[in-house]
Amino acid sequence: MKDxxxxxxxxxxxxxxxxxxxxxxxxxxxxIRTFKVGARTLVPVADLEAFVARKLQEVA
Numbered sequence: 001m002k003d004x005x006x007x008x009x010x011x012x013x014x015x016x017x018x019x020x021x022x023x024x025x026x027x028x029x030x031x032i033r034t035f036k037v038g039a040r041t042l043v044p045v046a047d048l049e050a051f052v053a054r055k056l057q058e059v060a
Contacts, residue, residue: 006042009034015048026051 007015012032013023026032031054032047 004045006035006044007048009041009043012043012048016052 009020009023013020016023018026023032027034032043032051034041034043036042
């Protein structure tokens, strides 16, 4: 089975090691995108990876 393309918000927070409040601050700032499928809010895993890569570039 392939890895997930998108994860729910709690899993995205866990993967990044941040809380829900900071996560939504990043969403509102345009750092991470979300989308809805029915009532669920999902986060593209690619966006999480891109966010981490951008942050690593800032400290390099």
